[in-house]
Amino acid sequence: MKKISLLVSILIIMFLAACGNPEGGAKKGEDTKAGEEELAEELKELKVDFEIPETAEPGETVELKATVTYGDEKVTDADEVVFEVWKKDKKDDSTKIDGKNHKDGTYTAEMTFEEAGVYEMYAHTTARDLHTMPKKAITVGEEEAVEGHEGHDNPEGFALHFMEPENVVVGEETELMVHLQMDEKPLEKASVQYEVNKEGQVDKETIKATEGTAGEYTGTYVFSESGTYQLKVQVKADDGIKEQKEYEIVVK
Known part of the structure; x- marks a missing residue:
């Protein structure tokens, strides 16, 4: 009888275990599916197809057009699409124009080039917590000889975009953020720091930035x-990249 009871107990345990497996298997399957969906989301890339003509005439108005996608999805609600245009080697005199959202994944702006020369431009785009800034160039009229050179002798394809903070208030923590790219891809593992000093004062404070999202470097500072403050962004990275840009921040 003891042997029979033991056998029955074993059979009951096996039966219960078998009944539990479908649920366990389903949960495991659900976890696997969730993991696959998360991986697929991570693999999606924010892309911007930036279209402009290669040439134009002085005084001609040109359309700047950015088509924004995230994976296979057209982005109709980008946080920011800003076109920044400057004459070659005069980036400090750049002009920024907000893109008009056509609610179909396209964003446009118009730019009139009054003078002949080569003009360069970014389509600064922020969406889905990502940032990208494809670069284009246009030749207007007869190309002029360019004198002088701005910044450091960095490799072709390097780009820096500082997200200038707005409505900075005394005593409140302010986020400082810069996006770095190389060949229109996020530049990772760079050394970035911010140097801050009030206008007219010698003393400076240094804030070490940390990389969160690939190519995005942030730090915080309390004014x-x-x-008026002077803020200097200092960047060092592989491939000989060394950049330093200065900005002005007004604190109320």
Whole structure:
């Protein structure tokens, strides 16, 4: 009888275990599916097809057009599409134009080039917590000889975009963020720091930036007084990249 009871107990345990497997298997399957969906989301890429003509005449108005996609999805609600245009080697005199959202994944703006020369431009695009800034160039009229050179002798394809903070208030933590790209891909593992000092003062403070999303480097700073501050972004990376850009921040 003891042997029979033991056998029955074993059979009951096996039966219960068998009944539990479908649920366990289903849960495992659900976890696997969720993992696959998460991986697929991570593999999606924010892309911008930036279209402009190769040439134009002085005084001609040109359309700048960006088509934004995320994976196979057209992005109709980008956080930002801003076209930044400057005459070659004069980026400090750039002009920024907000793109018009046509609600079909396309964003456009118009630019009139009054003078002959070579003009370069970015389509700064932020969407789905990602940022990209494809670069294009257009030749207007007869190309002029260019004198001088701005910045450091960085490799072709390097790009820096500082997200200038707005409505900075005394005593509140302000986020400082810069996006770096190389050949229109996020530039990772760079060394980035911010140097801050109030206008007219010698003392400077340095903030080490950390990389979160690929190519995105952030730091925080609390401005203790109102006034105008000078902020310097300093970048060092492989392939000989060394850049330094200065910005002005007004604190209320």
